[in-house]
Amino acid sequence: MTSTLAQFERPISATEWLYLAGRPLAEPFAIQLVVAGDGVLDADRLVDAVAAASAACPGARLRRRGERWVDSGIAPAVTVLAGPGVDFAAPDADPVLTRGLGDGTAEVVLVRDRDTSTVVFRVFHGVMDARGLALWAADVFRVLRGEEPIGAPDPTADHDLVARIGSSGKPTTLMPTRRSPLGASGSPPKQGPFLWRHRSVPGVAAASVARISAVLADVVGERIRVMIPVDLRRHDPALRSTANLALPLFLDVAPGEPWSKTHTRILVHMAEKRELAEMDNGGLARLPAPVARAVLRGAHRLGAHADRNVVSALVSHAGQVSTRDLSVPGFRATTVRAVPVHTGLVPVSFVVLECDGTTEITVSCRAGAGVDDRLGAVLDRIAAALTAPGESAAATALAPAARGGPASSTGTADSRFRDHARATPEAVAVTSPGGEHSYAELDGRADAIATALHDHGVRHGDVVAVLAGRSVAAVAAQLGVLRAGAAFLALDPKHPVERHAGIVADSGAALVLAERDRAASVLAPVPVLLLDDLPDSAPEPVRVPITGDDIAYVTYTSGSTGRPKGVRVSHSGVVHFVDGVTDWYGLGPRTRFAHHHTPAADMACAAFFSPLLTGGAVTLVPDDTSHLSLRHMLCESGANTFLFTPSLLDVVLRLELTPGPVRTVVVGGEQLSPALAARARDFFGPDVRLLNSYGPAEVSVVCTSHVVDAVPDPVAATVPIGRPTAGTDAYLLDEGGAPVAPGEVGELYFTGPQLAGGYLGRPDLTADRFVQLADGVRSYRTGDLARLLPDGSLDFAGRVDGQVKVRGNRVEPGEVRAALERCPGVSAAAVVGRRTETGGVLDAYVVAGDDVDDAAVRAFLSERLPAYMVPTHIRRVAEMPLTGNGKLDVSRLSGADADPAVDTVVPTPPDTDPATSDTVDADLDRIAAIWVAVLSVDPSAVTPSADFFALGGDSLASLEMLAQVSRTVVGRAGEAGFVARLEGLVQQMTLAKVRAAAVAARDGAELP
Structure with a gap:
C-alpha cells in the first residue's frame, strides 16, 4: 500500500508522552475491543478488510518517528490463533489480551474454533481511545460486508481540540491518598500484576457511571476520587478522528451520596468543560519520560502495598454498539466487550459498553491475594445498583424495557432491490418448479408492470390489489406496484370471493392486478389488469420518487367489530425490518427463502422482502400445503431458510422427513412451547439457526427475536420472544401507562421506525392503538402481555383481550361471531379463542334451531371467512350465559352445559357408495x-x-x-x-x- 506520510502525521501530545512513559510498566498499554460470535471468519478476507479500513482510518497505521506520529502506510498485522476465544474469568491473564504490539501501535487477532470466531482489535492507548477504536473496527466490518468504509481521516488530536476550544481553570493536583475499593493487593502473583474480569447486566440504566461511582464510595466507606474519561468529540460532533481524544474529569464522591447527586455534578463539570484543564494530567505529562516512569512505578508500588492511590478508580463509558454493525454474512456477532488499559497509576478501571440492550462491564485491576473475590463482590453490588427496583430497572422498563440499539437503515424497498439488480443482474432472485429467474429479469418485469399501472391511471400513494398465487408473476407484480409509487395489497386466492370484494372496497384500491385464472373472482367494481398480458420489460420505464415514509404495502388483519382493518406499512418499516433480522436470519446472496405462506399475511412479506432486499432468492412453493408440498419444500426445492408457525412446525416434525441443507428456521406467529422448540432443535441439528420471532403486522412483520442456541428444557415455562430489532424499543406498562418492575407482566408497547402508518381509513382505530407515551413518543399498543427476563429478553405472557393467533393469523373472535350471527337459524353466537401447545383454536357456541347442523354452519362460514377463521368446534347452548352486569360469562361457556357439538355425526351424503x-x-x-x-x-x-x-x-x-x-x-x-x-x-x-x-x-x- 502506498504510504501517505505527507497527508497524515501529527506531533505527540503531552498525554501521549505520558502513555509512552507508562507503556513499559503495563505492556501492552492497549485498549481493546473483543467481538465474539458464531461462524468462522476467513483470515484472508479479514486481512484485506483491515488493510482497507486502516487506509480509511490511517490512525491505525501510526508509528513513532522522533516527536511525531506518522502514517507508516503499513496495515496492522492480523494474527490468527486457534482456540475458543478470550476468557475473562481465567485465573491467569488471557494471553490474547496481554500480547505485545511489536513494532506497530495496533493489531487484530482472530481466534477461531470449529464454528465460532473472536476478533480482538488492539491498539496502543497513546494513539487511540475507545471511540476511535470503535470507528476503525466498524469500518473493518463494513468492508467485510462489501460496503465502503466511512473512514476517519482527520489527524486532530487532544491538544489540537484543547487549543481550538480553549481551557480555563487549573489541573487537578493528584496525591497518593485515595483508597481502592479492592483494598491493597500486596505483591502480585506469579502470573502477572494485573487481571481482567467481566460482568453482563441486563438492561440499560441511566447514569451508569454515577451509579457505579456511588457503589464504589459505599464499598470504600470514605470519600473516594473517581477518574471519568470524557470524549472531546462532544465539542465537535462531526469530527472523524481515531486519536486519543479522551481527557479526564476527577470527581470526589462521598459514601452515602445518592447517585443522582453524583450524576448532576458530572453534568455540571462537563458543562463547565472541566476536562479541558487536564491536558497535562496533573503535571505528570510535563516530566521527562524516565522521571515520569519512575513516578508511575512508585505510585503502583505504593498503591499495591499501602492502598494509597492518586485516584480510587477509573470509570469510563464507551458508548453504544450493536452486534448488527459488527456482523457479516457467515459471522454473527453475539457479544462485544470493551477492554480497559492496565495501568499502575489506577488500581481498578471499569469500562461500560451498552450492547443490544445489555450493559457490558469490563474491569482491569491489580492482581493479588484475595483481589478476585473482592472484585466479584463489588461487581455484584454494581449489578444490583444497575437493576434496583424503582430506579435503574424501572428506567429499563420505561425507557425502554428492551432496546434494539441504534439503527441507520436508509433507502426504500424498491431502491434496495434495484441496488442488487444493478450490482448482480444475473444472480438468482426467484426459484420455482418452473426454473430460476434472475434479478435482471425480475427488474425488467417490475418496470413493465409499473409502466402499465401508470398508463392505467395509478399514481403515487394509490393502493393496488394483487390477486395471484405463489408465482413469479406475483413477485414481479408486487415489485412493480412499489416501483409505481403505490402500495400493494396481496389477496389470497383461497379466501372467499365475498371477503375479496369487501377488502378491495375497504382499501379503495385503484386497480386489481390478477392472473388470468383468478380474475373471475374479482367482484369489486374496480379495473382489472391481467398479469399474463403484460410485457417482460419497458422501453421507457416509469421512475416515481419514493421516500421511506411512503406506504409499501397494506395487509388486512381481523377486526373485533367484524370488519377487517388494513395496516399501512411504510418503506422505512420494511427496510428497518430487513436490516434488523439480517444477522439473526443469516440473510444474504446464499439465502433461499421458502415462500409457502398465504399471500395475504405479513409472513408472506417476510419471505418476499427478506431475500430480495439482501441479494438472495425467494423459493416459491405454489402448491397447497400438504405432506407432499412440505416434503418437496424441505427436501427438494433448494430452500434453506424457512418461516413456520408452531402449528405447522409441529406437523413438519411429525412427517419423518430428512431435510436438505437448512440454514435458518424461524418460528413465529404463535407462542412457541419449550417442548416443541426442543424437538425442533434436536430435529434440525446444532448447525441450523433456530429463532423464535415475534411481531404484529403493525410493527412491520418481525420486531423481536430469540436465538434458540441450545436444546430448551422441555418443561420450562416459555420460550422468550427475545430482544427488539435495531431502532425498535419495547416498553412494558401497566393499565395506567406506568412501567412495571422487571419480571412483572405488563402490556407490550413498541416505538421506532418499524411502526406502521396506522389503519387505512380508520382514524378511530389508529388513535386507539397508535398512542403517545408519557414523553410524547409515538408507540403501538399491542394488546400482548409480556415480562422482562433477567437476561434482558422479553417473554410473551398472553393477551389483554380475547384475540388469538390461529396458524399464525391474528383472529379477533368478534369477527367470527359477527359472521356466525348472520347464519340462517343462528339466533346468538359467541366465539372464544383458546391456546394449545402448538397454537390457538377457536371454539364457537351458538343458540340455534334443531334444524341447524354443523355442516350447514361450516359451509356458511367457509363462503365468508378464510379457512383458519372457521372454528374448530361448534357447540350448541340453550342460551348465552351472562354475568351479573349483563356481559357474556366466558367461564361458563366452556363448562359442562355446552353440548359436545352440533350434530357431530353428519348423515351419509346421497352420492356416497x-x-x-x-x-x-x-x-x-x-x-x-x-x-x-x-x-x-x-x-x-x-x-x-x-x-x-x-x-x-x-x-x-x-x-x-x-x-x-x-x-x-x-x-x-x-x-x-x-x-x-x-x-x-x-x-x-x-x-x-x-x-x-x-x-x-x-x-x-x-x-x-
Whole structure:
C-alpha cells in the first residue's frame, strides 16, 4: 500500500508522552475491543478488510518517528490463533489480551474454533481511545460486508481540540491518598500484576457511571476520587478522528451520596468543560519520560502495598454498539466487550459498553491475594445498583424495557432491490418448479408492470390489489406496484370471493392486478389488469420518487367489530425490518427463502422482502400445503431458510422427513412451547439457526427475536420472544401507562421506525392503538402481555383481550361471531379463542334451531371467512350465559352445559357408495385408527359418515392425517393422486370419502 506520510502525521501530545512513559510498566498499554460470535471468519478476507479500513482510518497505521506520529502506510498485522476465544474469568491473564504490539501501535487477532470466531482489535492507548477504536473496527466490518468504509481521516488530536476550544481553570493536583475499593493487593502473583474480569447486566440504566461511582464510595466507606474519561468529540460532533481524544474529569464522591447527586455534578463539570484543564494530567505529562516512569512505578508500588492511590478508580463509558454493525454474512456477532488499559497509576478501571440492550462491564485491576473475590463482590453490588427496583430497572422498563440499539437503515424497498439488480443482474432472485429467474429479469418485469399501472391511471400513494398465487408473476407484480409509487395489497386466492370484494372496497384500491385464472373472482367494481398480458420489460420505464415514509404495502388483519382493518406499512418499516433480522436470519446472496405462506399475511412479506432486499432468492412453493408440498419444500426445492408457525412446525416434525441443507428456521406467529422448540432443535441439528420471532403486522412483520442456541428444557415455562430489532424499543406498562418492575407482566408497547402508518381509513382505530407515551413518543399498543427476563429478553405472557393467533393469523373472535350471527337459524353466537401447545383454536357456541347442523354452519362460514377463521368446534347452548352486569360469562361457556357439538355425526351424503359407507373393511379400520390418534376422539364417534372437521379437526390436523393415510394405505406411487382428490375439501371430509380416495389412488384409478 502506498504510504501517505505527507497527508497524515501529527506531533505527540503531552498525554501521549505520558502513555509512552507508562507503556513499559503495563505492556501492552492497549485498549481493546473483543467481538465474539458464531461462524468462522476467513483470515484472508479479514486481512484485506483491515488493510482497507486502516487506509480509511490511517490512525491505525501510526508509528513513532522522533516527536511525531506518522502514517507508516503499513496495515496492522492480523494474527490468527486457534482456540475458543478470550476468557475473562481465567485465573491467569488471557494471553490474547496481554500480547505485545511489536513494532506497530495496533493489531487484530482472530481466534477461531470449529464454528465460532473472536476478533480482538488492539491498539496502543497513546494513539487511540475507545471511540476511535470503535470507528476503525466498524469500518473493518463494513468492508467485510462489501460496503465502503466511512473512514476517519482527520489527524486532530487532544491538544489540537484543547487549543481550538480553549481551557480555563487549573489541573487537578493528584496525591497518593485515595483508597481502592479492592483494598491493597500486596505483591502480585506469579502470573502477572494485573487481571481482567467481566460482568453482563441486563438492561440499560441511566447514569451508569454515577451509579457505579456511588457503589464504589459505599464499598470504600470514605470519600473516594473517581477518574471519568470524557470524549472531546462532544465539542465537535462531526469530527472523524481515531486519536486519543479522551481527557479526564476527577470527581470526589462521598459514601452515602445518592447517585443522582453524583450524576448532576458530572453534568455540571462537563458543562463547565472541566476536562479541558487536564491536558497535562496533573503535571505528570510535563516530566521527562524516565522521571515520569519512575513516578508511575512508585505510585503502583505504593498503591499495591499501602492502598494509597492518586485516584480510587477509573470509570469510563464507551458508548453504544450493536452486534448488527459488527456482523457479516457467515459471522454473527453475539457479544462485544470493551477492554480497559492496565495501568499502575489506577488500581481498578471499569469500562461500560451498552450492547443490544445489555450493559457490558469490563474491569482491569491489580492482581493479588484475595483481589478476585473482592472484585466479584463489588461487581455484584454494581449489578444490583444497575437493576434496583424503582430506579435503574424501572428506567429499563420505561425507557425502554428492551432496546434494539441504534439503527441507520436508509433507502426504500424498491431502491434496495434495484441496488442488487444493478450490482448482480444475473444472480438468482426467484426459484420455482418452473426454473430460476434472475434479478435482471425480475427488474425488467417490475418496470413493465409499473409502466402499465401508470398508463392505467395509478399514481403515487394509490393502493393496488394483487390477486395471484405463489408465482413469479406475483413477485414481479408486487415489485412493480412499489416501483409505481403505490402500495400493494396481496389477496389470497383461497379466501372467499365475498371477503375479496369487501377488502378491495375497504382499501379503495385503484386497480386489481390478477392472473388470468383468478380474475373471475374479482367482484369489486374496480379495473382489472391481467398479469399474463403484460410485457417482460419497458422501453421507457416509469421512475416515481419514493421516500421511506411512503406506504409499501397494506395487509388486512381481523377486526373485533367484524370488519377487517388494513395496516399501512411504510418503506422505512420494511427496510428497518430487513436490516434488523439480517444477522439473526443469516440473510444474504446464499439465502433461499421458502415462500409457502398465504399471500395475504405479513409472513408472506417476510419471505418476499427478506431475500430480495439482501441479494438472495425467494423459493416459491405454489402448491397447497400438504405432506407432499412440505416434503418437496424441505427436501427438494433448494430452500434453506424457512418461516413456520408452531402449528405447522409441529406437523413438519411429525412427517419423518430428512431435510436438505437448512440454514435458518424461524418460528413465529404463535407462542412457541419449550417442548416443541426442543424437538425442533434436536430435529434440525446444532448447525441450523433456530429463532423464535415475534411481531404484529403493525410493527412491520418481525420486531423481536430469540436465538434458540441450545436444546430448551422441555418443561420450562416459555420460550422468550427475545430482544427488539435495531431502532425498535419495547416498553412494558401497566393499565395506567406506568412501567412495571422487571419480571412483572405488563402490556407490550413498541416505538421506532418499524411502526406502521396506522389503519387505512380508520382514524378511530389508529388513535386507539397508535398512542403517545408519557414523553410524547409515538408507540403501538399491542394488546400482548409480556415480562422482562433477567437476561434482558422479553417473554410473551398472553393477551389483554380475547384475540388469538390461529396458524399464525391474528383472529379477533368478534369477527367470527359477527359472521356466525348472520347464519340462517343462528339466533346468538359467541366465539372464544383458546391456546394449545402448538397454537390457538377457536371454539364457537351458538343458540340455534334443531334444524341447524354443523355442516350447514361450516359451509356458511367457509363462503365468508378464510379457512383458519372457521372454528374448530361448534357447540350448541340453550342460551348465552351472562354475568351479573349483563356481559357474556366466558367461564361458563366452556363448562359442562355446552353440548359436545352440533350434530357431530353428519348423515351419509346421497352420492356416497353404500358399499363403503356401511361396510367396515381393513382400509377403513386403518384410516379410522389414524383419525382417532390425530383428533384424540372416542373411537365410537368415527363412523364412515363422520366428518373430520366436525370431529374437531382443522386444516393442519387434516394435513397430518392425510400424510399418515398416504404412508399406511395409499403408498408413495399414489400420493399425488390421493392429495389431488381431496385438495380443497374443507367440509364433508367424511371417513368414507377419505377411504374411497385412498383406495382409488392406490389402485391408480383416473382422476374424475
